[in-house]
Amino acid sequence: MASSNTPSSLLSPPPPRIRDILPKLRIGRYIPGPNNSLTVSLVSCHAINTGVTTILPRRDWFNFGCYASYFRFNGSGEMTGSHWLDETGLLSSPIILTNSFSVGPCYTGIFEYAVREYRDKETGLVDWFLLPVLAETCDLFLNDIGTMAVTSDMVVRGIDLASSEPVKEGNTGGGTGMMCQGFKGGTGSASSVIDGVAFGAETTYTVAALVQANYGAKRDLHFGGVPVGRLIEQEEAAAAAAEEDVKKAKDGSIIVVIATDAPLHPTQLQRLAKRATVGLSRVGGWGSNSSGDIFIAFSTAEQIPRAPDFSWKATVEQKVSVVQDVTINALFEAAADATEEAIYNALVGARDMEGPRGVVVKALDHEKLKSIMEKYL
Incomplete structure (x- = not known):
């Protein structure tokens, strides 16, 4: 992973994760992966509270595709390349996450990278076809979205700098200007490891999720089944009027990217993508009319x-x-768990942010969260 953060932010310690803040919180029954995340490349433009998240299914994504599929829980959003996923079940593109007004330059950025790397070296001509995959959520409340600050160069650089470092969370990448359930939201990731058997040999498989969380209301927020959002609202009733602008903001969206090394075919991957809905609902998302809740899953097992x-x-x-389908349940469960935890990590990794209208969206107070949860854990 690489980032175009400013030098001062590079010196800042990484934000805590949900397992640091609430070590007793039970999130599923599987152990997390080594980094407890989905490895991505992140490039962000923090000056205008927006950015780009670039996910490479594999380093040589151009020459060797992955099986993939997607699920639309609610369709007030965009994911390009979805018709080709329906048609063939093949992903031969990076997955880009950004804001709603930046779909065009991100689409162009994938082409610019591919043309630079894969045009005919002798003639300079292109003799191949590509359908980029990218998805968006709307950050107009915290970002001056009309400046259209994201450029195709950010995507090219994101692909160039991709590595296997843990994902930066909260106010970073495409999640920089996003809000989640009445608090500052953004980018989050998590993973689960399950046991498997491949041709008689014991093995393990990892299911990882990355979210760009920009949805929901505070009153619906739950952690481990505890109605944290409603309890915080009760405590802060006196400050409710000051939050009226935040409540009036359009209910946004969530993009979930699920990756696994388990060998799954496209129909199974669509079923896996559907399980992100379970993780989302545990935290408090229910797919409002204006929410773009779109989930994509891919497997790196086959080239x-x-x-x-x-x-x-x-x-x-x-x-x-x-x-085998009769042995797939643990993967489904792990996908739900990883999605749930990834949203938690987006929330606890975020920081307060002031938008162009002068309104500050507060991050979830870690101490308040711990105080509430101590009564239940």
Whole structure:
């Protein structure tokens, strides 16, 4: 992972995560992965409270695709490339997350990178086709979205700098200017490790989730089933009028990206993507009319060649292994758990932010959260 943060922010310690703040909180029954995150490249433009998150399914995403699928829980949003996912179940693109007005430059940025790296070296011409995948949520309350500050260069740089470092969370990348359930939201990630068996040999599989959380109302916020948002609202009744502008903001959206190394085919991956809905509902999201809740899942287990030799003969060249459906439940459960925890991490990783209208959206108070949860854990 790499970031274009300012030098001062690079010196700041990373924000705490939900397991640091509430070590007794039970989130599923599986252990987290080594970084407890989905590895991404993050590039953010903090001056205007917006940015870009760049996720590479694999380093050579251009030549070798992944099986993938998506699920639309509520469709007030955009995910490009979804028709091709429906048609073939193949992902041959980075996944870009940004704000609603930056879909165009991010789409262009993927093409600019691909043209730079994969045009014919002798002629300089392009002889391939590409359908970029990117998704958006709307940060207009905290970002002067009309400046259209995101550029295609940010995407190119994000792909160039991608690495396997843990994900920066909160006010970073595409999540920089996002709000979540009445508090400052943003980018969050988590992962779960499950046991498996591959051709008789014991193994493990990881299911990771990354969220761009920009949805919901404070009154619906739950941590581990505890109605934290409602309890905080009761404590802060006197300050309710000051928060009226935040409550009037359009209910936003959430994008969830689920990645796994378990061998799943596209139909299974769509089923996996659907389980993000369970994690979302645990925290307090229910898919309002104006919310764009779109989830994509991909598997890195198989490398699908981009351009095998064309033939009119139906040709079989590759054997594909897949998890048996009757053994898939742990993956479903892990996807729900990772989504839930990723949203928690987006909330606790965020910091207060002032928007262009002069209104400050507060981050979730860690001490207040701990004080409430101590009564239940």
